[in-house]
Amino acid sequence: MATFDLELVSPEKLLLSRPVEMAIIPAAEGEMGVLPGMAPMIVALKGGVIRVQENGAITEKLFVMGGFAEITPTRVTVLADEATPVTQLSRAQAAERVREAEAAYAGTASTATPEERELAMDRLLAVREMEAAAEAA
Structure with a gap:
């Protein structure tokens, strides 16, 4: 399956940087599924969980307090105000x-x-x- 590069950056550190099949992000307008080849855009994020999908399954969940996501056809960069793995x-x-x-x-x-x-x-x-x-x- 096609992938895109997902990077999740918080003020403290880079939390995630790898190819993924899909990411579901908490956009200010509502949850948004991001797939490879998406039209370029910048979206504001609200507090919520980013779910990462690889090999057809959710492999990671990260909570963000807000921020922005820059989406291109081959890359998504999330700049989070604060981010924490849900398990933590x-x-x-x-x-x-x-x-x-x-x-x-x-x-x-x-x-x-x-x-x-x-x-x-x-x-x-x-x-x-x-x-x-x-x-x-």
């Missing part, structure tokens, strides 16, 4: 991050601009996705 997510840490994000969002109720409230809500939704991924692992 901690339920307790994810639950704590949800509590912190909920408190931060509640704190924006009266003094924040609409843009600040939207950023706080995006963060809250991302950490809720992290919590769900940690519980599913």
